[in-house]
Amino acid sequence: MSVVLREDRDGLAILTLNRPDKLNSLTVGMFEELRGHVSDLYKDESIGCVVLRGAGRCFSAGHDLADIAEGEKVPSRGWHSETLRLLERLPKPVIAAVHGHCYTGALEVALAADFIIAAESAKFGDTHAKWALTPIWGMSQRLPRRVGIATAKRLMFTAEMFGAAEALRIGLAEHVVPDAEFDAAIDKMAGQILANSPFSHAANKRLLEATDARDMDSGLQWEILNNEGVGPDMQARIGAFMGKGRS
Structure with a gap:
């Protein structure tokens, strides 16, 4: 089973993190598939906008702690960060559509998109410090650029969880919508983007x-x-x- 799905629709590519039974927790295998899709999108002129979202109950609960504990085998040092940089530099607008959990590694993935649309159910947080970890996928660089350095320090030092309304207030999310209207809001935003050059x-x-x-x-x-x-x-x-x- 593919752990990152791609669906194309009228110029829009939807990439879906697809481990719903594990709350889409992020593994090396998921990053490999995500990297493959992103590489393909660089060459696909039929696609004008990309949405990244999660299947099931949430966007993603974050880096799979079981994988960390077992010792992940990655192709090279910085490989996860390189993958997110490829996503960030994709020459097409990329929307992270976040519902439910979006913690730590998942937040680093969402921050590599151009902006975040959040459902009211969205919950964010950086828990690196909770587990005695330090960021290596881009949190220390992208979070302060998005919300300001003092707010980034507060979130990183406290490992505080916060909802969609706070994400909007601090500038992490660009738009918050009720869960029942989430799909329609994503389609509307993508449609506005695709209408332009x-x-x-x-x-x-x-x-x-x-x-x-x-x-x-x-x-x-x-x-x-x-x-x-x-x-x-x-x-x-x-x-x-x-x-x-x-x-």
Whole structure:
């Protein structure tokens, strides 16, 4: 049985963590399949947006502690982090759709997406300190960039669990919806993204990545000097808009 499923639908690829009996706890095997799907998506021009979610009761309860205790065999040091970096740099918008548990390693996975949509049932937390562990999948880098360093320190030091409303307040999640409306909200957001230019999405991701944390003047200079221009669909898009105005 595949532990990461891929479903394509009208330009949208849905990647589903698929160990529901284990609360989608993360193993080397899951990362191998996730990495394979992400690598395929780099080459697939039919896909304009990606959603990452979990099967069953939750997004993921986090890194499988049994695997940690037994001693995981990974292809190389930093391999998990490299996999999430590949996901983060995918030249297509990536949404993490989180319901239920999203703890520690699972939160590191969600943070590699461009943003998080949370169901009201979502519960977040970084429990590295609870187990005498330190992050190696990106928590120390992505969490403070998302919520600020003081908030990241508080969450990492206390191992506090918190819900979707708090995730929205601190800027971890971009949008919170009732569980009954979760699927519809994901489809709506993906539809809004897919309606816009894939050229612009890819160029904007590269621009934001390159200038993150730069000072304003050097960022502005980068934007000017490395501007990727206009996409091949620009004339068609403007023409369609102008045509609507005349009808």
